[in-house]
Amino acid sequence: MRIAVCAPQVPFVHGGAEIFTDKLVDELRARGHETELVTIPFKWYPGTKVLSQAFLWRLADLEESNGTPIDMVIATKFPSYCVRHPNKRVWVLHQFRQAYELDRTDLGQFSEEPADRALRRSVQRLDRVALGEAKRLFATSQNVAGRIERSTGLRPEVMPHPPQELPYRCEEYGDFVLSVNRLDRAKRIDLLIEAAALDPGLRVVISGEGPDRERLEGIARERGLNGRVEFAGRTGEEELASLYARCLAVYYAPVDEDFGMVPFEAFLSHKPVLTTHDAGGPLEIVSDRETGLVTAPEAPALAEAAGWLREHRAEAEAFGTAGHEVAARVTWDSCIERLLA
């Protein structure tokens, strides 16, 4: 089958979504499908750019290429699912979150002006039309599926995707809590740094880059954490796998996250996950005192939880092992079979 995988591209940004689409293309090719990744740059500001840029996808003709039909398109993230195709499948990683749960928060984009409120609604209408055209509609988590159902009335099938391939292993339950994430405010890495400030026994390693790095480094400096918070920057595959292998636990607590591959990666390394009640998608696999610890989104609660894991390494290991069983069930074979069915 000839398949076009569609994903937007934000130039110079590479994160979990990009890793996912690259991997999806590889996995489809490995199963004998002629597959191409189709991207269009996406800029969502200022004003109505979010719509006019989304409209570019509507103009793309992917029914055939160079005289040969394209049998299927698989779109992933807003606004790539605006593409037209008689056999459109959508596996939603993200809607445009500023138009949904991030609205009227610090991370929102739309003001209270009537034109901005209407713009947000136009994005929602666009979703309703574009997702409604899909022959099959999947969401990477119950959180994403629920949001789509509430906003469009459509009912996606929930299908989590496997994390990136790394040489996952467990070497020890060491003395640091690992954060793996893009450094931006929505990921709330500052909470972990504040927890370290409250607990002198807590060491933190932060893997990832992003626009919030300077602010986060400033917090660590101001709190005088004396090297207990280490910014590792963007880590390579082996280095990341090694961090997973050696850490005590993995911290992952964005605000109402859609899905997030990090908990799966932690579980494949037999590590428990430390998250918060309001983290959204991760809570579908991180259960308190089963596969990790779930606390209030406050530094003292996180500090206490990290301290408890340090004092109860056998439990940390048991949680990580239980998580491994969860993660091992999500495979590319099962995902692709459903996607193409």
Next chain:
Amino acid sequence: MNVAYYSPMPPERSGIADYSALLLPALRRHLEVSVVRRGRTRPARGTDLSLYHVGNNPDAHGWIVDALRRRPGVVVLHDFVLHHLVAGLTIGRRDGHGYLDAMEREGGVVARLLAHGVLDKRIPPLWESRPQEFHLAGEVLGLATGLIVHSHHVEERARAAGFEGPIWRVPHPAWPVPAFAPEPVDGDPLIGSFGNLNSSKRIPQLLEAFARLRRDRPGARLLLVGATSPGFDLDRRLQRLGLPSDGIVREDYVDERRLWALMAACDVCVNLRAPTMGETSGSVVRQLSLGKPVIVSDLGWFSELPAAAALKIPVGEGEVDALHAALELIARDGGVREAMSLAALELARREHDLDHVAELYASALEQAAGGEAVLGSVLGDVTTAAAEVGIPAGSPEASELARRLHEIELGR
């Protein structure tokens, strides 16, 4: 964003006043809302948009139409047929010519002549005898910048009447079910009917079907809750059908609490109606929230209820037979009652949930207030980009762009 809100409000006794009392707190979680004092028709200052609740009762809604005339805005069309309202706004204000003009605008010279007949008292008032033939919604539709409706039925009728603006279909909100015990009313089964007793509620047909049911099921009882309309002789009808008094439980107007308790006692609720003015039924929404199987007429909004939750009775020929069969089915089959009950609860949760309805209202109002600016900006972007690469307006390529924009609701 601030919305000027025009509606009857409690303590005014009107279904739309109750509706607004229910909706407003939920809507205020999304928008600033300024409720306009009854009778004030001057445009409210400092608001971005006006929202007008329009129903067919001239006492409750006349001033709202006056305000709409001064500042067009979004209209919630609770009834499509507004003949009674227009009669009140014209004849009721000694403006017979206004009524003649309204009738002629809708139905031409023939309608004008009929209106003359009404003014001369040669024929009965059309808003009582044949309102569905002359809806007289034209003026309100002409002033509305957008419509909020509760049903596809009203949406289609508004389009058929030539309304070209945006229409948002928003379900009727459901009241939270109060905590109470059902009234101890016996009946096997107990069949409920709530609302005024008159011919348009098909009470004669209900009585006839019930009389048939009771021949085979002497334990069946019919609970009739509501005022008897003038000229509707209930006792004589019961006598003629040979219905003994112990088969009928009669309640006049009841307060909200007792209404819920009586509904909760029923095995099935019957809500027939013909003709329809395009209205929804707050009673039916309450019954669905209670998980009651409902029997409705197969027309208007009632037709749009899912078959899993509502048995639908055709109006006219075969109506009594179909109603009798539906009552017999409900009486006989506990499985059907249970399945309908679950479907009713699911429908109330999915469609009529108050927060969901408030969200749809907010969405409609936000689009009404700022949507034009958004479309203008997007179309400006696309037109500029097209012109820069040599696609002139009116060319086939420009038409293609327009078509694609329409597909994703970004066209004009």
